[in-house]
Amino acid sequence: MAKKSCVSILGFLIIIFSAISVSAQTCDETAGNFKPDSPYAMNRRLINFTLASNVTVHDGNFYGWMGLDPDIVYAVGMCSPGAGPEACSQCIQDTSDSLLKSCPNQTDSFTWLGEEFLCLVHYSRKPFSGVLILEPSKVLYNSVDIEKENLKEFDSVWDELMSRTMTSLVRNNLSTPTSKYYENEIAPVPGYKNISVLMQCTPDVSSEDCKLCLEKSVDYYKTLHHGKRGGIVLRPSCFLRWELYTFSGVFDHIRMPPPSSPPLPSPPPSKTPFVVTNMPVKGKSFCAIVIVILFFIVLVAIVVAIFKRKRKQKIDLPTESVQFDLKTIEAATSNFSASNKLGQGGFGEVYKGMLMNGTEVGVKRLSKTSRQGEVEFKNEVVVVAKLQHRNLVKLLGFSLQGEEKLLVYEFIPNKSLDYFLFDPKKRIQLDWTMRCNIIGGITRGILYFHQDSRLKIIHRDLKASNILLDSDMNPKIADFGMARIFGMDQNVANTSRVVGTFGYMPPEYVTHGQF
Numbered sequence: 001m002a003k004k005s006c007v008s009i010l011g012f013l014i015i016i017f018s019a020i021s022v023s024a025q026t027c028d029e030t031a032g033n034f035k036p037d038s039p040y041a042m043n044r045r046l047i048n049f050t051l052a053s054n055v056t057v058h059d060g061n062f063y064g065w066m067g068l069d070p071d072i073v074y075a076v077g078m079c080s081p082g083a084g085p086e087a088c089s090q091c092i093q094d095t096s097d098s099l100l101k102s103c104p105n106q107t108d109s110f111t112w113l114g115e116e117f118l119c120l121v122h123y124s125r126k127p128f129s130g131v132l133i134l135e136p137s138k139v140l141y142n143s144v145d146i147e148k149e150n151l152k153e154f155d156s157v158w159d160e161l162m163s164r165t166m167t168s169l170v171r172n173n174l175s176t177p178t179s180k181y182y183e184n185e186i187a188p189v190p191g192y193k194n195i196s197v198l199m200q201c202t203p204d205v206s207s208e209d210c211k212l213c214l215e216k217s218v219d220y221y222k223t224l225h226h227g228k229r230g231g232i233v234l235r236p237s238c239f240l241r242w243e244l245y246t247f248s249g250v251f252d253h254i255r256m257p258p259p260s261s262p263p264l265p266s267p268p269p270s271k272t273p274f275v276v277t278n279m280p281v282k283g284k285s286f287c288a289i290v291i292v293i294l295f296f297i298v299l300v301a302i303v304v305a306i307f308k309r310k311r312k313q314k315i316d317l318p319t320e321s322v323q324f325d326l327k328t329i330e331a332a333t334s335n336f337s338a339s340n341k342l343g344q345g346g347f348g349e350v351y352k353g354m355l356m357n358g359t360e361v362g363v364k365r366l367s368k369t370s371r372q373g374e375v376e377f378k379n380e381v382v383v384v385a386k387l388q389h390r391n392l393v394k395l396l397g398f399s400l401q402g403e404e405k406l407l408v409y410e411f412i413p414n415k416s417l418d419y420f421l422f423d424p425k426k427r428i429q430l431d432w433t434m435r436c437n438i439i440g441g442i443t444r445g446i447l448y449f450h451q452d453s454r455l456k457i458i459h460r461d462l463k464a465s466n467i468l469l470d471s472d473m474n475p476k477i478a479d480f481g482m483a484r485i486f487g488m489d490q491n492v493a494n495t496s497r498v499v500g501t502f503g504y505m506p507p508e509y510v511t512h513g514q515f
Contacts, residue, residue: 025099026234028136031108031125040107043067044075044123048100049382051077051121052092056085061180061203063129074127080118080200081182091119099123110236118200122236132209133236134216139224141231142243150191151227158195158242161187162218165197169214170207181210181238186246197242205237213238322397329353329399329406333363343415352411360411361396365404377405384480387453391445393468393478409478413471416478418464434473441475442467 034040047066054062055077065074077096079088095113099121103109110122122128146154169183181201186194201210217233217240225231230243241247332353333340342350348367354360366377377400384395399406417438420426430438449457459480466479 025102025111026136026138027103027106028108033105039071043073047075048096052089055092056089074124076122078120083117095121112234112239130204132205138234141225142229144229146227153190157189166214192244196246201238324397324399326401362409362411364407389448391441393476412468414469416465417467438475445477
């Protein structure tokens with residue numbers, strides 16, 4: 001009895017504590033390699049810096065490129081339907097970072113990652129949008145077999161479920177394009193409770209190519225691993241997973257017809273393949289072993305959770321930017337005293353500060369209710385760190401500790417252009433020579449990040465309050481939180497998320513999201 005009880009407890013707790021996660025980095029060894037210090041390596045790092053934010057801005061699916069021939073890097077980032085912006089961004093960032101580490105010098109690589117939902121990251125030297133890509137592929141499977149007495153009926157249900165899910169996926173995508181070739185189904189099966197299946201294709205392929213990709217994945221799995229209790233097939237253009245348990249929250253709302261015959265009693269399927277040996281173990285000893293195993297599982301889960309939480313606060317950025325300690329910034333601004341406050345906007349407050357070496361700085365402190373979230377904050381740090389021009393404000397560093405998000409800039413003594421333009425007395429200081437100089441400086445700055453910089457940038461929030469004036473009244477463009485990085489040959493883009501300030505935006509951008 002003791003042994004039976006411990007087995008039940010073990011099975012129950014494994015179901016509770018197991019985080020159902022897919023992660024399989026696939027490096028294409030046949031596509032070619034690159035050196036760590038090559039232009040291709042730099043382009044891959046650059047596009048990785050903003051891939052997560054671009055995916056979020058493009059409603060969960062982004063395809064772009066970075067660099068010039070022969071070192072162009074093409075990349076896609078995609079989240080499955082139902083993923084919130086923050087969760088999608090974090091998944092893309094985690095997936096992309098793990099892919100860069102696992103495939104450090106392969107030009108082509110891809111990976112699917114997911115717990116509650118799926119996300120895909122794919123890098124390549126060749127353009128692949130709209131192209132069906134079947135290889136390289138990877139198969140993961142449960143090593144436990146289906147009982148032979150149930151296999152024939154199981155195969156019948158399994159085949160019908162796979163066919164039904166593929167048909168439903170293609171049909172739904174034709175009628176509702178926002179479904180993004182995504183489908184999940186459940187079917188009751190004799191001898192077990194249910195079979196759960198999830199299928200997805202990348203939204204750039206045709207419905208025929210999507211179905212072909214999934215058919216090949218189903219056939220591939222049946223040929224190599226028929227009779228197993230679960231499996232995953234990963235390809236650059238499609239994803240297939242099936243299990244004998246509901247491995248994702250997307251199955252919670254599926255209503256399923258009752259089985260035609262009551263299922264045969266069977267032990268619950270194992271989420272993790274276990275090898276069982278017939279070793280004679282006494283009840284108490286067995287329980288002790290089970291407790292030790294459970295303690296180890298819980299300990300590992302806690303360590304992983306702590307690591308993930310710390311990673312969320314870590315920002316992988318270019319070496320041009322410096323991460324300041326919060327105490328250093330507090331000391332520089334006299335703990336953000338009112339006397340050091342320079343101004344306030346929708347994002348938060350700006351303070352004047354002085355570092356220990358005597359350097360005067362401007363500190364942008366984002367409020368907790370700021371419109372500029374962590375994605376925009378990271379975007380601004382990445383973008384400004386890569387831009388160097390006399391008409392762009394210089395970012396000296398940043399600080400991200402707890403709920404504090406701080407940007408440290410060079411100190412600009414004359415505040416912003418609107419401070420002069422909209423003040424009846426101060427506007428007199430702006431004679432036409434000075435106004436022409438300001439206009440010319442702004443134009444040079446725009447020309448730089450539109451065509452001359454390492455990154456092709458669209459600011460999206462250019463207005464008088466974002467033009468700072470130095471001691472000689474030279475303009476410096478600031479506030480890149482809403483900026484977008486373009487492909488070097490890209491001239492037009494669309495977005496469903498229009499951001500900026502009304503009155504300063506082109507009509508076609510406001511009405512159609514085109515810029």
